Amino acid sequence: MSIKSAQSQGAAGGGDVQQEKYETDCEQLSGQEQREKDGSGSSDPYYSEMDIEKLGKARPEVFNNAWSEIAFCFSIVMSQVLSEYFISGFNVIIPTLVKEFNIPDAMAVWPASAFSLVIASVLLFFGRLGDMIGGFPVYVGGMAWLGIWSLIAGFSKNRLMLIICRALQGLGPAAYLPTSLMLLANVYRPGPRKNLVFSIYGTCAVIGFFAGIFFSGLSAQYLNWSWYFWIGAILVAITTTTSYIFIPSDSEQRRKQGVKMDYWGAALIVPGLVLIVFAITDSAHAANGWKTPYICVCFILGWLFLGAAFYVEGWVAEHPLLPFDLFAVPHMKSLVIALLFFYGSFGVFLLYGTLYMVHIMGASPMQVVAWCTPMVVGGFIFPMAIGIFLHLVSGNILLGISALVWMGSGLLFALMPEGASYWAFVFPAMICATMGIDIIFNITNIFITTKQPSERQGLAGALINSVLHLSIAFFLGFGDIAQVETEHLGRKKSYQVAFWYQVGCSVVAFLIMVLRVRVTRAKSELTVDELRQLEQQQQQSS
Numbered sequence: 001m002s003i004k005s006a007q008s009q010g011a012a013g014g015g016d017v018q019q020e021k022y023e024t025d026c027e028q029l030s031g032q033e034q035r036e037k038d039g040s041g042s043s044d045p046y047y048s049e050m051d052i053e054k055l056g057k058a059r060p061e062v063f064n065n066a067w068s069e070i071a072f073c074f075s076i077v078m079s080q081v082l083s084e085y086f087i088s089g090f091n092v093i094i095p096t097l098v099k100e101f102n103i104p105d106a107m108a109v110w111p112a113s114a115f116s117l118v119i120a121s122v123l124l125f126f127g128r129l130g131d132m133i134g135g136f137p138v139y140v141g142g143m144a145w146l147g148i149w150s151l152i153a154g155f156s157k158n159r160l161m162l163i164i165c166r167a168l169q170g171l172g173p174a175a176y177l178p179t180s181l182m183l184l185a186n187v188y189r190p191g192p193r194k195n196l197v198f199s200i201y202g203t204c205a206v207i208g209f210f211a212g213i214f215f216s217g218l219s220a221q222y223l224n225w226s227w228y229f230w231i232g233a234i235l236v237a238i239t240t241t242t243s244y245i246f247i248p249s250d251s252e253q254r255r256k257q258g259v260k261m262d263y264w265g266a267a268l269i270v271p272g273l274v275l276i277v278f279a280i281t282d283s284a285h286a287a288n289g290w291k292t293p294y295i296c297v298c299f300i301l302g303w304l305f306l307g308a309a310f311y312v313e314g315w316v317a318e319h320p321l322l323p324f325d326l327f328a329v330p331h332m333k334s335l336v337i338a339l340l341f342f343y344g345s346f347g348v349f350l351l352y353g354t355l356y357m358v359h360i361m362g363a364s365p366m367q368v369v370a371w372c373t374p375m376v377v378g379g380f381i382f383p384m385a386i387g388i389f390l391h392l393v394s395g396n397i398l399l400g401i402s403a404l405v406w407m408g409s410g411l412l413f414a415l416m417p418e419g420a421s422y423w424a425f426v427f428p429a430m431i432c433a434t435m436g437i438d439i440i441f442n443i444t445n446i447f448i449t450t451k452q453p454s455e456r457q458g459l460a461g462a463l464i465n466s467v468l469h470l471s472i473a474f475f476l477g478f479g480d481i482a483q484v485e486t487e488h489l490g491r492k493k494s495y496q497v498a499f500w501y502q503v504g505c506s507v508v509a510f511l512i513m514v515l516r517v518r519v520t521r522a523k524s525e526l527t528v529d530e531l532r533q534l535e536q537q538q539q540q541s542s
Contacts, residue, residue, distance in 0.1 A: 060187050062248050071246035072187070077201050078239040079139075079180040081208035082146065083173045085232055086115060089212025090166075091354050092365050093228055096220045101159040109480065112351075113281050113473065114163050118170030119177070120469035121273045124321050125266045127178035127462020131259045134251035135179035135186070140243050142179070146172025147236035154229035172236075181461030183247060185449035195446060199386055202442040206379025206434065213354075213372060217365030264312050265321035272305030273470065280477030284484040326452070326459065334516035336467055339444060341509035342406070343468045344475025346437050348502040349409055351476060352483070356413060356495050357426065371426055378434030386442055395443050395519030402443075403510040406436025407503060414499035418492070447519050475505060 063069040090112055097103065097111060130138045146169055153165035184201065188194035219228040279299035286292035313320040327333045357363040357371060386398065412429040420426075445464055452460040479498045486494040 058193070060189075062187060068246060071242060072248075073197060073200065075239060075243040075246055076180050076184055077204040078235070078242075079143075079173070079176050080201055080204040081211060082143075082232065082236060082239065083119075083177060084205050084208025085212040085215075085235070086146075086150070086169060086173075087212065088209040088350060089214075089216035089228060089232075090115070091351060092213050092216040092368065093220045093225050095358075096225050097159075097162065100225065101156075101162065103159045109281060109285065111159070111162050111166050113277075113476075114167040115170045116469050116473050117274060117277050117281075118167050119174045120277070120466060120473050121270045122171065122174045122266075123178055123462045123466040123469065124269060124459070125261075126175045127182070127459045128259070128261055128266075128321055129175075130179040130182050130254075130461070131257070131459060132254065132261060134249060134254040135182040136247050136249040137251060139176045139179040139183065139247065140240060142172045142175025142177075143236060143240040143243055144172075145175065147233050147240060150229050150233040150236060154226035154233070177465040178459075178461030181445065181449055181464060183250070185452075185460065186250065187248075190450050194450075195386075196384075198446050198449075199384055199442050202438055202445065203379050203384060205441065206376050206438060209350075209379075210369070210372060210376040213365075214369045217369045221365050260319040262313070262317045262319050262321040265309055265317055268305050268309035268312060269321060272302045272309055275299070275302030275305065277470075277473045277477065278302075280474065281480065283477070284481045322459075322463075326463065329452075331517045331519070332448070334512055335444060335447070335519075336463070338509045338512040338517060339440075339467045340471040341475075341505045341512070342403070342437065342440055342471075344471035345406075345410065345502040345505035345509065347472030347476040348479040348498055348505070349413075349433060352479070352495050352498045352502075353413060353429070356416075356492075356499075360492050360495065361420075361422075361426075371422060372430060374427060374430040375434045378431055379438050382435055382438050386439055395447065396517070398439055399443055399517065399519060400510075400514050402436045402439035403506070403513045405432050406440070407506040407510060408432035409436060410499045410502035410506060414496050414503060416496070443519060 059066070059069055063072065094112060103111070126138060126142070149165055149169045149172065153162065153169060156162040156165055180201075184194075184197060188197055215231050216225075216228045219225055219231070275298045279295050279302060283290050283292070283295045286295050290296065313322055314324060327336070354368060357368050358365075363371060409429045409432040412425045412432070416425045448464055449460050479501050482501045483494045483498045486497045489497070
C-alpha cells in the first residue's frame with residue numbers, strides 16, 4: 001500500500017530523506033484517496049496521519065491475541081535479564097571463586113572479563129548473521145548455547161575451566177542480544193506501543209542486575225557458588241522453550257533480502273578487539289605494566305588488525321560488516337561517542353560500587369543486594385514513565401536531565417567520607433544511577449533502531465550492544481589501571497580514584513550529548529522502509 005503522511009527526520013540506508021521534504025508530501029498528498037499526480041492516474045489509497053497514529057498504538061498483526069504478544073515480549077526481554085544476571089551476579093561471587101580455585105590477583109579479573117570480552121568482540125558478526133538468516137534461529141540458538149555452558153560452568157574444577165566456560169558463555173549473548181533488538185524493531189513500528197515495549201526491555205536489565213546479585217549472594221552465603229550458574233541455566237532453559245514456541249520465524253523473509261556476510265571484516269575486527277581489550281585489561285596486573293613485552297605486542301597488533309579492518313570495510317568489502325553509511329543518520333556519530341563514555345562509566349560504577357560496599361563499608365553479599373534495591377525499583381518506574389511519555393516530550397530534554405543526574409552517582413561515592421551512612425550516600429547514588437543510565441539506554445535504543453531499515457535491524461542491534469559491552473570492557477580496563485596505580489594511597493582512596501575517573505567520563509558524555517546530539521519526540525511515524533517506498537513512488541510518478 002502507498003502512504004500519505006510522512007513526518008520523519010530522515011531515513012538511513014538507501015533512502016536518506018529530510019524532514020522538510022516529507023512535510024511537503026504531507027500537505028500535497030492529503031485526502032482519503034490519492035489525487036492524480038502528474039497524469040499517473042493511480043488511485044491507491046494513502047494512510048492518513050490518523051491512520052499512522054493508530055498503527056503506532058495497535059497490536060502488531062503478527063499476534064493473534066494479547067497472550068501471544070505477552071509471551072513474545074517475555075521471551076525477548078529475558079535476553080536483557082539473563083545478560084545482566086551473568087554480568088552483575090558474577091562480581092559478587094568472585095571473592096568466593098578466588099578462594100575456591102586459588103586464583104592469583106593477576107588473573108582474578110579474567111573470569112569476569114572473559115564473558116564481556118567475547119560478547120563485545122563477536123556482536124557484529126552475529127548481528128549480520130541475523131540479517132542474513134533471520135533473528136529467530138540466531139536468537140534461539142544463542143539462548144540454547146548459553147544454557148549449555150552455564151550448566152557446565154557450575155561443574156568447573158579449576159580456574160582454567162572456569163575462564164573457558166565464561167568465555168564460551170559469552171557467545172550466547174553475542175548471538176541473542178543484537179537479534180533481540182532486531183526482532184522487536186521489526187515487529188513494532190514507531191509509536192507509543194514501541195516506546196513502551198522498548199522501555200520494558202530496558203527495565204529488564206535492572207531486573208537481571210538485581211536477580212544476578214541476589215542469587216549470587218544467596219549462593220555464596222547459604223548454598224554453593226555452583227548454584228549461581230545452575231539457577232541461571234534453569235532460567236535460560238525456560239526462555240529457550242518460550243522463544244522457540246512464541247517468536248515468529250523471520251528466516252524466509254530475511255533470506256530473500258540477499259544480505260551477505262563480510263568474512264574478511266569479521267576476521268580482522270574480532271582479533272583486533274580481543275587483543276586491544278586484553279592488553280588494556282591485563283596491563284595493570286602484568287609484571288612490568290605497559291613495559292611488559294606481550295602487553296605492547298598485543299596492543300600494537302590489535303590496532304594493526306583494526307586499521308586493516310577500517311580499510312577493508314571502507315574500500316574493499318562489498319557487504320561491509322560495519323558500513324560507514326550506518327552513521328549517516330544525523331547526530332548518529334556524536335550519539336555513539338557519547339554512549340561509549342556513558343556505558344564505560346557505567347561499568348566502572350558497577351564493579352567499584354560493589355567492591356566499595358564490600359571492602360570499605362563491610363557489607364555482606366546479601367546486604368549488597370538490599371542496598372542495590374533502589375536501582376531495581378527505579379529501574380521499573382523511570383523507564384516505564386519514559387515509555388509512556390516519550391512521544392510527548394523531546395528526547396533531548398530527557399537525555400540532558402538523565403546525563404546530568406548520572407554524574408551524581410559517581411560523585412557521591414568519590415566524595416564519601418570515612419564511616420558514611422548508607423542513606424546519606426549510597427541510597428541517593430543508586431537513585432542517580434537508575435535515573436541516568438536506564439533513561440539513556442531506552443531513548444537511544446529507540447532512536448537507533450527507528451532510523452535503520454529492516455535489512456539492517458540486526459546490525460543496529462549489534463551496534464547498540466557492541467557500544468555497551470566494548471565500552472565497559474575498554475573503560476573498565478583503564479579504571480583498573482587508575483585503581484592499581486594508586487593503591488599506595490590505601491584501598492578506599494584508590495577506589496575513589498576510580499570513581500573520579502567515572503565522573504570524568506560522565507562529564508565528557510554529558511557535554512557531547514548536550515552540544516552535539518539532537519533527538520526529537522518518539523512519535524508515531526512511517527518506518528524507514530515506508531519512507532523509501534514513498535520516495536520511489538514519487539520518482540516513478542514524476
